[in-house]
Amino acid sequence: MHPALAVIFLTLFSGGGFGIAALTAIVNDFQIDGGLSPLQTMVAMILSLVFVTIGMLSSTAHLANPKNAWRAFTRWRTSWLAREGVFAVLYYPFAVLYLIWIFFTGGTHDPIGLILANLAGIIGLVTVFCQGMIYAVLRTIRQWNTPLVPTNFYAMGLATGATVLAAERIIMGAPAKTLVGMALVLLTVSAVLKGIYYFWVSRPRGPSIRTATGFNRSTVRILDQGHTFGTFLTEEFGHTLPAGKARGIKVMMYFFAFALPIVALAAGLALAQTTLAWVAVLSVIFGIGVERWLFFVEAQHVVNLYHGRQQC
């Protein structure tokens, strides 16, 4: 698949933004590490809104005909993309109301504040599920057609959110022991789940050039693709990554997405170093961004079989 920056940003930032919102609600629900102060909660919610908005804006940038974008909310009965749009928009009023409520009353965990926080968090989590399902329903791309995709989206969205929250606490000089612990667990779980995913997709299966052409008992080779230069299909679906190069990038991804944030957060907490907290946040965003890039570029659409690939 063509790894369009717009869709990478969409899933990366909105996943992280909804992760921040959900964890803010949980931290304030259970007063973890003493709960977030009104100022910290406001910073967290503003960060969440900024992340989600970056995601939404880049998703509209991806459209070839954005003037019809408003229609994308209409087919929520059948389309996961429409559902994602509906829930993403529904998130805004609750997140903004929570922000306003804290600003005027300082009530981060009074009943009304908590209702708003939890609704925003739950809607955010539902949106992340829809986002994962956009990819997981496609039978045409076996690397995506698995429940591991929404699972991974959840794990990484929450891990990003937890890293941001923990870093925020360290930077603002508040107790962050449990929060950092939570971030470390979520980062580790994400790393393991991604490993399971890579193991699962590494085995070739699914349609081959034989079932694509119906000559099931013969070898089939492409003689001519039938077009002079590229087509929409080759531009959109033709991208691949050589296995050797992919391995190197995956090692780098694991380092920036999981290893470095884990070390930086733990050390940042122990040494009360704000720089290390910043390093953790930037590293996790860059690392998960690389993970998303791999997610797209490694997806092999079955139409490639008609352009000569033997197996997808």
Added chain:
Amino acid sequence: MRLGLVIDLDTCVGCHACAVACKEWNTSGITAPLTDYSPYGAQPSGVWFNRIRHFEVGDYPYNKTINFPMSCMHCENAECVTVCPTGASYKRAEDGIVLVDQSKCMGCNYCAWACPYGARELDRVSGTMKKCTLCIDRIYDMEIPEEERQPACVLTCPAHARMFGDIDDPESPVSRAVRERGGYQLMPELDYDPTNHYLPPRVHAPIPTEALKKKAARKVKEWVNRVVER
């Protein structure tokens, strides 16, 4: 009613005439135009509803060239329609034809991701998704003679390798051809249940090409040819 095409891989000669006729008709049809990008440049590209690929099946000396025209299969389980968030893609209840409403499409490409057969192509200029309409603006046109109420590709094919009809009617010529010739669907494991079917090449006794006994007259002719060439 379930309208679609049946394509005969035995007789298709891979001339691309169907794709050209398609482009000619549809570039002024209901989802017009079929934009070209630098058609006279070094890297010509553009929107086509029908593309012909060429495969080699089997290993020498038992190999064969198969020309493979592909357009929208008007699938029964058209996931391209299910995933479309705007409702621009739809499948007609009365005849199963899958269409894109150009005035509603936002160009998100999601339907093209969902199509296994590469039938959908984004038009960069209009920003909308385009695909085979089964010449819906021909097949129901009461102004033209009845025998011409067929898709442009079917009318133009010089090898009669393309048939158009109702797959739901068991006695229609297309259904009968599928039944008698062992017509099949592509990638059935994905369960899109495409309407278009492909007829496999007929099995012929191999025609010997080597070690043919040459007739005397032929030997003389070949000798003359060689002499004249010098």
